[in-house]
Amino acid sequence: MIKREMYMQRIRPFINTDLVKVMTGIRRCGKSVMLELIKEELKSIGINASQFLSFNFEDMRNSHLCTAQALHDEVIHRTQNFSEKIYLFFDEIQEVEHWEKCINSFRLELDCDIYITGSNAKLLSGELATVLGGRYVEFTIYPFSFSEFRELYLSVFPDSSAPAIFQKYLLLGGMPYLANLRFMEEPARQYLIDIYHSVVLTDVVKRNKIRDVDMLSRIVSYVIGNIGSTFSSSSIVKFMKNEQRKVSPETVLNYINYCTNAYLFYQVKRQNLQGKQILATNEKYYMADHGLREAVFGGNMKDINLILENIVFMELLRRGYSVTVGKSGTKEIDFVCQIQNQKLYIQVTYLLASEATIQREFGVYDSIRDNFPKYVVSMDEIDMSQNGIKHKNIREFLLMDHWI
Incomplete structure (x- = not known):
């Protein structure tokens, strides 16, 4: 089990506080494992496992507890003779109807420390925020980084070279369970397709009561095919018209929003670096896991x-950066990244294969006069840094502890 210390460092200060700890993220990204890591942490500081009470609401054995009242009654019944602090763990809590009411009730009734996971951003923006106000802290959990993938891959295939591991990561992505399949491509592909369908059908269709599933599938496919490219809802409407399907821009935006709530996609807004304002049109979208894209789209x-x-x-998201796409005149910088008062610029390309490519990738920084770090990241093995702009091989870049 990978320790995922990056997340534990963030969670640790909130252990044994009365804030509800909420872990969200796409299905199968490792949220359940985070609950186990927290239990290990608690045991290491002297908490007895008999003080833990855990429920996984994807387990059919807990289906009778999927209402707030039933769950409340069960927890109160099972803890009535407890004299010590109780540690409550609820996995995929969104399966429980009005779950936020019983979570809030536990806070008031019991001497407890609460940890919950869920696969929908509405957990926070809607239900949880309404009932709990500021009494929770959120941690978004992501699929494995290259560093985590590499650690696990080497535990299975210890003699693998760095380029071979990265090649595997490019195809399979970072879903933690892949190690159980020994990273075999066909079983991994089937597993990832199943995750994709589970996210779309359960976290998008079922939760949002979507009737036109075919239209949703077409819109999702369009976004997947155009990952990292700027497009607008009107461009999707136009595409659908060519496919003999009629859809409104509002429906397109709603469907994409449902997918971002389910952590399938992440939206990145564009920023005018001269005027400092956020631009309202033509955002970019990226996928939570590029392995899902390979499995369902190729x-x-x-x-x-x-x-x-x-x-x-x-x-960048894993490390806590807020990210925009930078527009400077006619040029575009892939990522303008901020964390606290620090800034970072990143340009990503496959290979710096010609002088024209080198000029293009390094030249985007010509009008940026500040002294914040500027990177060009590619698959090249040779360092081509110039004019204070750092060039890094992508494997090396992803494994660096600090970029600033």
Whole structure:
């Protein structure tokens, strides 16, 4: 089991506080494992496992507890003779109707420390925020980074070279369970397709009561095919018209929004670096896991430039950066990244194969006069840094502890 210390460092200060700890993220990204890691952490500081009470609401044995009242009654019944602090763990809590009411009730009734996971961003923006106000703290959990993937891959195939591991990561992505399949491509592909259908059918269709599933599938396919490219809802409407299907821009935006709530996609807005304002049109979208894209859509190696962008973008989110696409005149910088008062610029490309490519990728920074770090990231093995702009091989870049 990978320790996922990056997340534990963030969670640790909130252990044994009265804030509800909420872990969200796409299905199968490792949220359940985070609950187990927290239990291990608690045991290491002297908490007895008999004080833990855990429920996984994807387990049919807990289906009778999927209402707030039933869950409340069960927990109160099972803890009535407890004299010590209780540690409550609820996995995929969104399966429980009005779950936020019983979570809030536990806070008031019991001496407890609460940890919950869920696969929908509405957990926070809607139900949880309404009932709990500021009494929770959220941690978004992502699929494995390249560093985590590499650690697990080497535990299975210890003699693998760095380029071979990265090649595997490009195709399979970072879903944690892949190690149980020994990273075999066909079983991995089937597993990833099943995750995709589970996310779309359960977290998007069922939750949002979508009737036109075919239209949703077409819109999702369009976004997947155009990962890392700017497009607008009107461009999707136009595409659907060519497919003899009629859809409104509002429906397109709603469907994409449902997918971002389910953590399938992440939206990145564009920023005018001269005027400092956020631009309202033509956002970009990236996928939570590029392995899902390869499994359901294919073409990761054909669209390698966009996949490398996707990988870098998700690594930025893991490390806590807020990210926009930078527009400077007619040029566009892939990622303008901020964390606290620090800034970072990143340009991602496949290979610096010609002088024209080198000029294009390094030249986007010509009008940026500040002294924040500027990177060009590619698959090249030779360092081509110039004019204070750092060039990094993408494997090396992803494994660096600090970029600033």
